[in-house]
Amino acid sequence: MTDTTAPASLVSSDNVNGTAVFSADGTEIGHIDHLMIDKKSGKVAYAVMGFGGFLGIGEEHYPVPWNALDYDPARDGFMTNIDETTVKGAPERTDSWYSDRAWQERTFDHYGVPYYWL
Numbered sequence: 125m126t127d128t129t130a131p132a133s134l135v136s137s138d139n140v141n142g143t144a145v146f147s148a149d150g151t152e153i154g155h156i157d158h159l160m161i162d163k164k165s166g167k168v169a170y171a172v173m174g175f176g177g178f179l180g181i182g183e184e185h186y187p188v189p190w191n192a193l194d195y196d197p198a199r200d201g202f203m204t205n206i207d208e209t210t211v212k213g214a215p216e217r218t219d220s221w222y223s224d225r226a227w228q229e230r231t232f233d234h235y236g237v238p239y240y241w242l
Contacts, residue, residue: 144201145173145193152201153208157185160222162240169228169240175208186211187221192235206235 143156160170170187177183193202215230
């Protein structure tokens with residue numbers, strides 16, 4: 125029998141975009157700009173995070189593996205053990221970073237998280 129009283133773990137991508145991301149010490153380091161979803165498996169591969177800028181001007185975007193983030197309902201945001209320096213030190217993106225498996229492997233290794241495709 126299905127437990128219909130348990131809160132759902134599904135969320136619309138519209139509700140994820142703009143959500144704050146906090147470092148382990150509670151400092152807000154950025155926000156989710158958009159998600160990259162694997163078309164075949166349906167798994168979220170990356171959260172593309174926005175950093176810096178003012179009102180969207182000068183903001184930088186970096187893909188961070190989805191499994192490097194943990195949702196914290198108390199903060200209504202995502203917690204991570206990475207910081208902005210780690211994000212900015214990730215492997216440089218190529219023109220086809222989203223389809224370059226070697227780049228993806230280097231990136232997931234950089235963050236120390238399991239590959240989403242396994």
